[in-house]
Amino acid sequence: MADFAKSNVPSFAVEVYQNEYLPDGGREVNAIVTVTSTGGGASGGLPSGGAGPDAAVAIMVDCSGSMDYPPTKMRGARDATAAAIDALRDGVRFAVIAGTHVAQEVYPGGGRLAVAGPRTRDAAKQSLRRLSAGGGTAIGTWLRLADRLLDSADVPDTAVRHGILLTDGRNEHESPEELRAALDSCAGRFTCDARGVGTDWEVKEVTGIASALLGSADIVADPAGLTADFTQLMETAMGKEIADVVLRLWTPLGAEIRYVNQVAPTVEDLTDRRTQAGPRAGDYPTGSWGDESRDYHVCVEVPDAGVGHEMLAARVTLVVERADGSTQNLSQGLVRAVWTDDMAASTSINPQVAHYTGQAELAQAIQEGLEARKSGDTDGATAKLGRAVQLAEDSGNADTARLLAKVVDVVDAATGTVRLKAKVEEADEMTLETRSTKTVRVKNVQHKHTHDVQK
Structure with missing residues (x-):
């Protein structure tokens, strides 16, 4: 959700790349939708106007017993968390959580969030001395505590909510079902980047957390690399200017969305995350945005209209909810279907x-x-x-x-x-x-249709 009264809100543009020509009897339409956000402020730093957008961040640090083997892991985690705290923008609300088989508030405590400034940053870094290894691992409890803190009364509804989670081991002190329930509970409420340090953690657990919460996942095999990684993560989080943007797809009668995948910068299947948004329309979550560009593959099944006919297969609209509960369309693009008996046109695959x-x-x-x-x-x-x-x-x-x-x-x-x-x-x-889902973007783009509906 976002309030567009702020001057540092980015502009969005939607571009559609497709071959709209179908053969006689053809029913499947494929399009790549590129969404680009620009002009909201300097990514990773203060927007040009000075104060940035409202934001709240929870840093979850694994403090299970295995973090002491070797001891460089715990030291690396403390140093990395301190670096992330230093990268917080003034005015951002934040908390530090120690994660074992239970979740504990390290700073500021009392079910509250601190407001970043010189004094609170120093106090938070002092509190990191209390981080020590011992106990088990139940990541779902960490996420639920982060959710409660990020949902504090003093965090505006329009704030960008973000988590950073570090683990070094497997989630052995709760069932997969308990972790899944926690992820389902937190999905759509905050985004979360997840990192595995060392090599004793489970890849599918860490990537599953990031996937469910629309964040990034990566390995930091050497604890010495944690500080640089956490700094970059926090700088990226500080560059997010608008939360909870959705891709709204409308299809005409007889047409249905077969699937929606994010395909850049990573592959992420969004198909089953659809929520109904009125007759013939559904919303697909995209999370928080700064100055960036992402690509989505939309596949639509349309009724066969016959050679010589054309139709609108889908309308793609980028939508955000305002603070007052109303919605605003940020930009839109159109996916078309045109039936032809020109074999060359209908068999050409868009690059x-x-x-x-x-x-x-x-x-x-x-x-x-x-x-x-x-x-x-x-x-x-x-x-x-x-x-x-x-x-x-x-x-x-x-x-x-x-x-x-x-x-x-x-x-x-x-x-x-x-x-x-x-x-x-x-x-x-x-x-x-x-990193198997990380993609590269295509060069020499053709067949582009742009529909920018900014004010």
Whole structure:
């Protein structure tokens, strides 16, 4: 939710990339929707007007017993949290939580949030001395406490609410169902970045937390890297200027949304997160925004209208709720369907759609290949990871290609010919799995339709 009376609110633009031509009998329309937010202020720092948007941040630090092995993990976590506190903008409300099999308020305590300033930053950093390792891990309790604090009465409804969560181990002191219930309870209430330090944590747990709460996930294999990572995380969080933006998709009678995926900067399936928004319309959450751009793949099934006919397949509107409960449309784009007997027109694949379909397949191939490797299916792992190498090569995803080369020996990237490495560092395998959904953007864009409805 956001109040657009503020001068530092970003402008949004929606661009639609698609081949709108369908063959006779064709029913599936694919489009890449690029959403770009600009002009809201300096990302990671103060907007040009001085004071930034209302924001509240909860930092959750794993203090379970395993954080003492080696002791550099606990020291790294304290240093990283101190650096994140230093990166808080004046006026931002914040709290620090120690997470074990229970969640404890470290600062300021009493069910409150502190307001960032020189005095409270110093006090918060002093309180970090009390962080010590001992106990188990029940991440759901950490998230629920963060939610209660971020929902404090002194946090405006329009505030950007954000969490940063650090863990080094598996969630062994609550059931998967308890963690899922906590995530379901917190979803849509605040965003959360999750980090795993070392190599004893579960990738699917950490990426699942970030996915459910529309944040980022990553590995920090060496505790010495935590300070730089936490600083960057907090600077990014401070650059968020507007919360709870939704992608509203309207379809005409007879048309249905098959799926909606975020495809850049990471692959994230939003299909099942739809909430109804009136007749024939549904909202898909996108979380908080600063100055940035993201891409979404929208697939619509339309009724066959026959050659020579055209229709509006979907209307894409970026919507935010105002403080008074009303909504405001920020920008919109149109997805079209045109039936033709021109074979060349109807079989041409839009480069944006082709690229991101490949990036989604790349993420899936990596995950399935690593699963096969863990289960001892050498042939399956070789085939899947070979396909991943080929897709990374085709799309120019150099970062993923480098990570894959630490798990397989690449014989021929163009054909996806690889051999599994006999010995793989655990940190390298976990890094590949954690970052498997990161994508690169397509170059040389064509077939763009822009519909900017800013005031």
